[in-house]
Amino acid sequence: MIAALPILPSPTSGRPVRIAGLRYTYPGAATPALGAIDLDVAAGEFVCLLGPSGCGKSTLLRLIAGLLRPTEGRVNIDAEDRSAIGWMAQRDGLLPWRNVLQNTALPLELLGRPRADSRASAQHGLDRMGLGPASRLYPHQLSGGMRQRAALARAVVHEPGLLLLDEPFAHLDELTRDELGDEVVRLWADQRPTMVLVTHSASEAVRLADRVVVLSPGPGRVVGEVEIETERPREETDPAVAGALRQARALLRSRE
């Protein structure tokens, strides 16, 4: 077996995220879903938001993405232009009438790039992710893992400065989850966007992130953070990773 080469991040073009005094209550809800949250994510940093279900971590990600408007406080992502954000969720959200290539090219088309140009860039991105052979297939012809891969290709095709992933591996089997996790790390090391990934899996979080931010049960607040400096790809048997995992789990349990 060949030892995995360390993945060394290139210099970042990512955008910092600054969150201050953020609270959110869904319209008509009696209790708040989130807050108050204060959190800074440095340019090019890879942060995992870890928390039990219903803690508002997905709500927090939607607030960062601008899909929700804060009830109180602010989110600053230092960018006004439309190419700033890449978004990927639990469900692939691929358009079933477009093949993989056309789906991947969609962000570029929406941003006003000519169609031929968009498709060429999309094909290039798919080739690099090993999805080239599937580019003419339609979503209904793909497995769940392949669909999520295509959704990831679409999320990064316009090289966003901020990549937001909402439980992207939740519906996948363990092997596919690990493979796609490695793919996410490679893309991050290569394009160096700022990354925020939401998950309820502590082991996933410590395998991927520079920093794991643990949220309490709803209304979610930050209960603690764990930093992991171990080089990627990471093994769970690595003492530093195992230690981080124990710490993250302890934080998760602390407010239950």
Added chain:
Amino acid sequence: MTELMVTRGRQLISEVGPTLALVTALVLTWEVAVALAGWPSYLLPRPSAVIQRLAADPGFFVTQGGVTLAEALVGLALGAGGAFAIGAAMAHWRPLERALLPLAIVIKVTPVVTIAPLLVLWFGFGPVPKVIIAAVLTFFPMLIASVTGLRSIDPTAYDVLRTLGASSRQIFFALRVPSALPMILAAAKVCATLSIIGAVVAEWVGADRGLGRAILLANTNLDTPTVIGGVVTLGLMGVLLVAALSLTERRLLFWHESQLSQAADRDAP
């Protein structure tokens, strides 16, 4: 090549064969029953008499049917097309939906064919009253399909488009219209037959041409083979319209569950 043609032929037979067999059996039963009972032709003609009537003067049925079909299609285009445009506006802006939907339901539950005499009084015996009735009948089903279809979008795809800062116009054409297409085409099938019914009924009230008028006239003269020949022609028109729309569905909706399950059935051993 020939092998493919044989496969295609078999496919066609397996698809239309059962229907064809049933229709043949029904027509034969009818023929024999009339012959045995000895009913007069003006009460119930034999199918063979109807076929004779159709074969004797096909030009008559084609010309009169063409008039009715044109009225129905123009009505369908105006009614369903207008319904889609208004449905798009309603899906986009809720207050408009709240204002218009009750009105649309009132129109829907009113038997609009009963205003046909009034329309004839206003617009005469020409095609205009027929087009209006056909348009009004097709309006409601297409309106509901458009509003519902344009709203039935994948929430994740919607999020992706919004994080990219897509405009309402971009979201409409890239996401809403394709998502609505299955419902719109299903409604179009319903509307196609409704438009023919609307045109025929309007012709009954007052017309100088058209198959509806021809059927009414033949009925007054106890020329029952012509009546049934006319009905058969109208039926064929409906079948052709719906078949054309089904073909369009197969082409445009190759990605949709409705077509995928059919394809799976065709491929099943």
